[in-house]
Amino acid sequence: MIIDGKKEAEIIRNEIKKEISVLKMKNNKIPSLAVILIGDYVPSQIYVKNKEKNAKEVGINSQIIKYPKTVSEKEVLNKIEELNKNINMSGILVQLPLPNQISKEKIINAIHPSKDVDGFHPVNVGNLSSGYESIIPCTPLGCLLLIKKIEPNLSGKHAVIIGRSNLNGKPMAQLLLKENCTVTIVHSKTNNLQSECLKADILVAAAGVPNLVKKDWIKKDVIVIDVGINKVGEKIIGDVNFDELKDKAKAITPVPGGVGPMTIACLLKNTLKCFKAHLT
Ligand code: GUN
Numbered sequence: 440m441i442i443d444g445k446k447e448a449e450i451i452r453n454e455i456k457k458e459i460s461v462l463k464m465k466n467n468k469i470p471s472l473a474v475i476l477i478g479d480y481v482p483s484q485i486y487v488k489n490k491e492k493n494a495k496e497v498g499i500n501s502q503i504i505k506y507p508k509t510v511s512e513k514e515v516l517n518k519i520e521e522l523n524k525n526i527n528m529s530g531i532l533v534q535l536p537l538p539n540q541i542s543k544e545k546i547i548n549a550i551h552p553s554k555d556v557d558g559f560h561p562v563n564v565g566n567l568s569s570g571y572e573s574i575i576p577c578t579p580l581g582c583l584l585l586i587k588k589i590e591p592n593l594s595g596k597h598a599v600i601i602g603r604s605n606l607n608g609k610p611m612a613q614l615l616l617k618e619n620c621t622v623t624i625v626h627s628k629t630n631n632l633q634s635e636c637l638k639a640d641i642l643v644a645a646a647g648v649p650n651l652v653k654k655d656w657i658k659k660d661v662i663v664i665d666v667g668i669n670k671v672g673e674k675i676i677g678d679v680n681f682d683e684l685k686d687k688a689k690a691i692t693p694v695p696g697g698v699g700p701m702t703i704a705c706l707l708k709n710t711l712k713c714f715k716a717h718l719t
Pocket of ligand 1 (some may be wrong): 532533534535536557575578606
């Protein structure tokens, strides 16, 4: 079975759109999202445009704030401070990667945790790993929603995650632990990737290595989620060899059209969540 991330994302967007229109009638307010884009890295420009388009479609007031790649850290921090104080701004996102003169850590720490739609602030990371209510990073949240669509009860399943990044691998592990999975994180220094992956009932590939996962790396009937977005020539391909795995896996996400649309849908979800938290 091929998992249709586009369709699932559309279902989520429609739910969000409905909820926003009800909230608008009740409160005469709509959610607002500020996206800070620094420099001219083309993939970031495409992602940000897509985020804005999707936000507008569901009734979120989205604003892109652009800076040249030479902007100072101070100027960006001042803007974040202004957005933190703005009671009409529900969420703030600073698109990564950042130019070298700007510290990712300082930027992430500057965003108020209640407006941190990426869920990257240490307060949100800590809340998630403690099992408390938190804002969850968009990509792993999107992956979890797709996995649960196939298998609502994950208790006791062995989940293997390839990649240990703060954006994907680590929060994915926390979410799957919360679902009572047995979780293994493997990474570039793991001794035998293949033998670890062969233990998986659920395999999440977020390594950033094109076609890393081969047919003989999985058991039969595994749920395979491919987070990879790798440009090879003119083509975008995932971390999983889709053609080899698609008939062996129980369910698998394609690239594109799998995790990508879910990431944006979850960003809208998080923006709505921040908006509602500020209403009360
Ligand atoms: N760059 C690539 N993915 C992401 C993401 O999820 N959030 C932000 N802020 N930047 C990114």
